[in-house]
Every structure is written in C-alpha cells, then in structure tokens.
Amino acid sequence: MKRSFAGRGLIALALIGAAAFAAPAAAQSATCREEIAELDGIIGQAATKPVDEPAATETEAARMHRQPTAASVAGAEAQSREQAQATLAQARILDKQGKEAECRETLKPIAAPLGL
Numbered sequence: 827m828k829r830s831f832a833g834r835g836l837i838a839l840a841l842i843g844a845a846a847f848a849a850p851a852a853a854q855s856a857t858c859r860e861e862i863a864e865l866d867g868i869i870g871q872a873a874t875k876p877v878d879e880p881a882a883t884e885t886e887a888a889r890m891h892r893q894p895t896a897a898s899v900a901g902a903e904a905q906s907r908e909q910a911q912a913t914l915a916q917a918r919i920l921d922k923q924g925k926e927a928e929c930r931e932t933l934k935p936i937a938a939p940l941g942l
Contacts, residue, residue: 858921858929862914865936869910910936 885893894902913936920929 858917858926858933861930861933861937861942862917862921865910865933865940865942866914868940869907869914869936873907 889895913932917929917932920932
C-alpha cells in the first residue's frame, strides 16, 4: 500500500497523541526497562499503522527535488526508525548492566520529542 506525505504526517501525530496519553505513565515508570518497553510499543505501533492512499499525485516541484516526495519521506521514516531501534538497543544494554541513570539518559532523544 502506498503512503501519502500527508498520511505520514499522521504517523507523527499519532506518536505525539499516544505520547500525550502515555506521558503520565512514563513519568511514573519505576525502571528504565519499563520506559524501553513503552517506547518500543509506541514506535512499533506507529510503524505498523496503515496510512491512507495519496490524496493527489506528486507535483512537478516535488519531482524536481523542491518538496519532499513519497520516496524521500519513506527514507526519512526508515532512517528515523533505525535510529530509534539503535537507541533502544543501547538502552537495553545499559539496563542489563544496571546503569539506570545512563539508560534513562540514552532514551531522552527519542522520548523527549514524544513528550515522555
């Protein structure tokens, strides 16, 4: 299924919306492991959420690299997901080592934009 640029924006909005409801729970999380699980769930949910078909065809400006295209948005989303997964992997390592403060600090780059 093709994803539209506007539809991809909905993924970001869904992440922010989910974070708004999850923020109180994250603030009360007892461990970094719980925060990892919560972020992993939010990221996983956003990655699997179906998005509507494009509302319109790409414009000439988009094809001339002046606006984001469906391919460039998809690439940015993939890169963002990879970075988030790498951050979660590093946090899991720190959690297993018992480094709670370092683990929480590692999660900040992906938790902060979500309001967690």
